[in-house]
Amino acid sequence: MECRVLSIQSHVVRGYVGNKSASFPLQVLGFEVDSINSVQFSNHTGYSHWKGQVLTADELHVLYQGIKLNNVHQYDYVLTGYTRDTSFLEMVVDIVQELKRANPNLVYVCDPVLGDHGSMVMDLLHAMGPDTVVITSSDLPSRLGDRFLVSLGSQRHVRPDGSRTTQRVRMEVHKVDAVFVGTGDLFAAMLLAWTHHYPNDLKMACEKTFSVMHHVIQRTISYAHELAGPGRRPSPPQLELRMVQSKADIEDPAIVMEAIVLS
Amino acid sequence: MECRVLSIQSHVVRGYVGNKSATFPLQVLGFEVDSINSVQFSNHTGYAHWKGQVLTAEELNELYEGIKLNKVNHYDYILTGYSRDTSFLEMVVDIIKELKEANPSLVYVCDPVMGDHGAMYVPEYLLPVYRDKVVPLADILTPNQFEAELLTGRKITTEEDAVEVMDLLHKMGPKTVVLTSSDLPSKRGDQFLVALGSQTIVKPDGTNTSQKICIDIPKVDAVFVGTGDLFAALLLAWTHHHPKDLKAACEKTVSVMHHVIKRTITYAHELAGPGKRPSPAQLELRMVQSKADIENPAIVVEAKVLQKSSH
Numbered sequence: 001m002e003c004r005v006l007s008i009q010s011h012v013v014r015g016y017v018g019n020k021s022a023s024f025p026l027q028v029l030g031f032e033v034d035s036i037n038s039v040q041f042s043n044h045t046g047y048s049h050w051k052g053q054v055l056t057a058d059e060l061h062v063l064y065q066g067i068k069l070n071n072v073h074q075y076d077y078v079l080t081g082y083t084r085d086t087s088f089l090e091m092v093v094d095i096v097q098e099l100k101r102a103n104p105n106l107v108y109v110c111d112p113v114l115g116d117h118g119s120m121v122m123d124l125l126h127a128m129g130p131d132t133v134v135i136t137s138s139d140l141p142s143r144l145g146d147r148f149l150v151s152l153g154s155q156r157h158v159r160p161d162g163s164r165t166t167q168r169v170r171m172e173v174h175k176v177d178a179v180f181v182g183t184g185d186l187f188a189a190m191l192l193a194w195t196h197h198y199p200n201d202l203k204m205a206c207e208k209t210f211s212v213m214h215h216v217i218q219r220t221i222s223y224a225h226e227l228a229g230p231g232r233r234p235s236p237p238q239l240e241l242r243m244v245q246s247k248a249d250i251e252d253p254a255i256v257m258e259a260i261v262l263s
Numbered sequence: 264m265e266c267r268v269l270s271i272q273s274h275v276v277r278g279y280v281g282n283k284s285a286t287f288p289l290q291v292l293g294f295e296v297d298s299i300n301s302v303q304f305s306n307h308t309g310y311a312h313w314k315g316q317v318l319t320a321e322e323l324n325e326l327y328e329g330i331k332l333n334k335v336n337h338y339d340y341i342l343t344g345y346s347r348d349t350s351f352l353e354m355v356v357d358i359i360k361e362l363k364e365a366n367p368s369l370v371y372v373c374d375p376v377m378g379d380h381g382a383m384y385v386p387e388y389l390l391p392v393y394r395d396k397v398v399p400l401a402d403i404l405t406p407n408q409f410e411a412e413l414l415t416g417r418k419i420t421t422e423e424d425a426v427e428v429m430d431l432l433h434k435m436g437p438k439t440v441v442l443t444s445s446d447l448p449s450k451r452g453d454q455f456l457v458a459l460g461s462q463t464i465v466k467p468d469g470t471n472t473s474q475k476i477c478i479d480i481p482k483v484d485a486v487f488v489g490t491g492d493l494f495a496a497l498l499l500a501w502t503h504h505h506p507k508d509l510k511a512a513c514e515k516t517v518s519v520m521h522h523v524i525k526r527t528i529t530y531a532h533e534l535a536g537p538g539k540r541p542s543p544a545q546l547e548l549r550m551v552q553s554k555a556d557i558e559n560p561a562i563v564v565e566a567k568v569l570q571k572s573s574h
Contacts, residue, residue, distance in 0.1 A: 027551045028554065037274065037303055042325075042327075042328070043333060048332070051329030066315060067277060069314070072306070244294065
């Protein structure tokens, strides 16, 4: 498999968010990952303290120029996540547009990190551009009760005869009583990998992706509770994803949840 | 295995040098890797073009402060490589000293990158910083012949010279020294280069002994970048698993290098086409494709144990 991803996300010295969360699993699955670090922080901002430096839009442009001057700006995927800066995001847009011109088959996987809202706007989102939309979590009531949250996915296909079809899926995801950081970044990276292997089967791609998330999160919360001790809430350092320890689950996830096809 | 490494090296967007070369193999082998990127460049400087930004000594300190304020400045290993800046290197020294105070068992793996084949490719004024401040803190040192000569002020023309130089390096600090390459003639002919290693061990009766080894490594007709960084990371991993058996650690390390390099050169020639020399972009290490070899290397070299000596 010869597949190159450009990932433009944060770097933390310690822990698993942004590029730290996305790179290892993608590399373990055989993807070449070129990574532009939009920031370099000591750790994620959920800790008591954090320190570091941010990349400006100009510096991002300079890095991209280096890649371009060497004529190696050909990518199969672009992956982006958390940004705080409009000019940076606009530079990302310019870069993605140029990369799409260089490779019209390029797939841009975008986690539009804005905060937590939870509204059902699948068709509106498709109309704005993406053929695949996954609402990673919502407040919709789960038929399994309040220990579960609902995730939804929708994928548009064009049939050989030119007509459109849409596959919609729904997952009931077990809630975990903890705040994890970096899980969204891991999710987007794994969705990239599994939609690559199952480009026309959103059900399968979601089952694999959500299953990996489950294994990593279970391993993480178990270890966090061991570290914290009985009756104590684990701290942010203790809750860092058990990423390298989850390599086998990343490579070959046991499927532990079912995506129901809605239509 | 719960083992945390702090690696302070370059980051390149594309390719495998510095932290890009060291991190994936260590993570695949189950190490937690905290990485401070000393620079962020588009690619390594062997390409026609390169662009990017460097981290200052102050910014390095800031990042370390963040780790320290959260009380998570506990590491089992530190790994450093290529540096061009004395103030940066001196900040690295300060950080290592503090981390060693926090954990006296910490192992510092140091690649004293200064040059090769008789020429320096860092500023000359880095040598005294390495010699007087960095190397004394190192527990594992991976110089090539030229760097070992610079650090000790001695020339290596025979195996005996190499053994003496490694003993001098032990006296400067590191208990484990690996001369990653040399110009010494190999008994297997000129298609091989000679690498040597030395590890001092304290015997139960308190006296010192050392295990000295040499390995014949097949030469490859290409210029690779990032292989030294990969070597140091792998040596960290394999000495961790074989702390008193430098022979085993080196055989595993050199074997992984062999598999990665072979895969890389084969692919590079495919990309370049018949009769054409591959470009730097084509010669990037086939790192993710070598995952299985990194995890469980088939041993393809044998290290020879040289005389044991007590001193």
